[in-house]
Amino acid sequence: MTLPDKRRIRAAFARAAAGYDAAAALQREVCARLLAQLDDAPPARILDAGCGTGYGARLLRERWLRAEIVAADFAEAMAATARRSAPAGTACAVADVEALPFADAAFDLCWSSLTVQWCDAAAALREAARVLRADGRLALSTLGAGTFAELRAAFAEVDRHRHTLDFAAADRLADVAQAAGLRDVALARATITLHYPDLRQLLGAVKAIGANALGEGRRRGMMGKAAWQALTAAYERRRTAAGLPASYDVILLTARK
Numbered sequence: 001m002t003l004p005d006k007r008r009i010r011a012a013f014a015r016a017a018a019g020y021d022a023a024a025a026l027q028r029e030v031c032a033r034l035l036a037q038l039d040d041a042p043p044a045r046i047l048d049a050g051c052g053t054g055y056g057a058r059l060l061r062e063r064w065l066r067a068e069i070v071a072a073d074f075a076e077a078m079a080a081t082a083r084r085s086a087p088a089g090t091a092c093a094v095a096d097v098e099a100l101p102f103a104d105a106a107f108d109l110c111w112s113s114l115t116v117q118w119c120d121a122a123a124a125l126r127e128a129a130r131v132l133r134a135d136g137r138l139a140l141s142t143l144g145a146g147t148f149a150e151l152r153a154a155f156a157e158v159d160r161h162r163h164t165l166d167f168a169a170a171d172r173l174a175d176v177a178q179a180a181g182l183r184d185v186a187l188a189r190a191t192i193t194l195h196y197p198d199l200r201q202l203l204g205a206v207k208a209i210g211a212n213a214l215g216e217g218r219r220r221g222m223m224g225k226a227a228w229q230a231l232t233a234a235y236e237r238r239r240t241a242a243g244l245p246a247s248y249d250v251i252l253l254t255a256r257k
């Protein structure tokens with residue numbers, strides 16, 4: 001899979017930080033489902049790798065009141081937003097999940113929700129395995145190849161560019177986790193479909209999580225009126241009673257070191 005340039009990803013998430021939580025219905029739903037995969041055994045130290053605005057860290061705090069939590073994100077604006085809302089006992093750090101600045105075996109639980117689709121997943125999982133203590137748990141969510149199927153199909157009627165991340169790498173995630181030295185790897189997969197009143201709001205929601213569906217240099221204003229109208233018409237043909245659908249192919253992975 002060809003990954004987009006890391007500086008561009010970081011900048012896109014930094015821009016998204018302020019409006020992120022309002023558009024984060026998906027993130028909240030995925031975090032709830034990921035948390036449900038974990039038993040109650042209390043972890044003393046938790047890492048939230050790719051914490052965004054800190055929603056997952058707050059959820060983990062509610063579940064495990066006494067845990068020490070480190071919330072880390074490589075976009076400074078995200079880490080700063082997380083820091084502002086962090087409950088007591090939560091530290092926030094600017095860090096790349098592919099090269100974590102933490103000691104080996106430092107954590108009992110490594111949590112990472114909707115982040116590794118942006119990364120070299122093998123590097124991120126090796127780092128997660130390294131910072132976990134023996135028998136420590138990993139809980140990770142990411143997006144699979146079915147994500148934004150409607151958006152990709154609508155764009156395919158308009159031009160030949162790829163407008164979203166290539167999510168296919170998630171299909172190999174269990175193997176990647178095992179290769180990173182993790183065991184008891186379990187995968188769960190579910191399609192979550194959200195609906196939006198119009199294309200502008202749908203694309204706004206995609207962009208607000210940091211993914212610029214129109215791609216570099218192809219913002220709405222630069223797209224051309226005819227192409228925009230063609231895209232709108234193509235998406236409108238997919239409208240349901242609930243609105244314009246956007247599907248997320250959500251993958252939940254749990255494992256132990």
Ligand SMILES: C[S@@+](CC[C@H](N)C(=O)[O-])C[C@H]1O[C@@H](n2cnc3c(N)ncnc32)[C@H](O)[C@@H]1O
Nearest residue numbers: 013027050051052073074075096097113115118
């Ligand atoms: C879609 S958001 C999810 C945030 C949060 N985990 C949640 O569930 O709300 C993805 C986050 O991953 C961060 N991210 C992407 N690549 C990263 C990397 N290599 N290292 C650290 N953070 C990264 C982005 O800055 C962004 O905040």
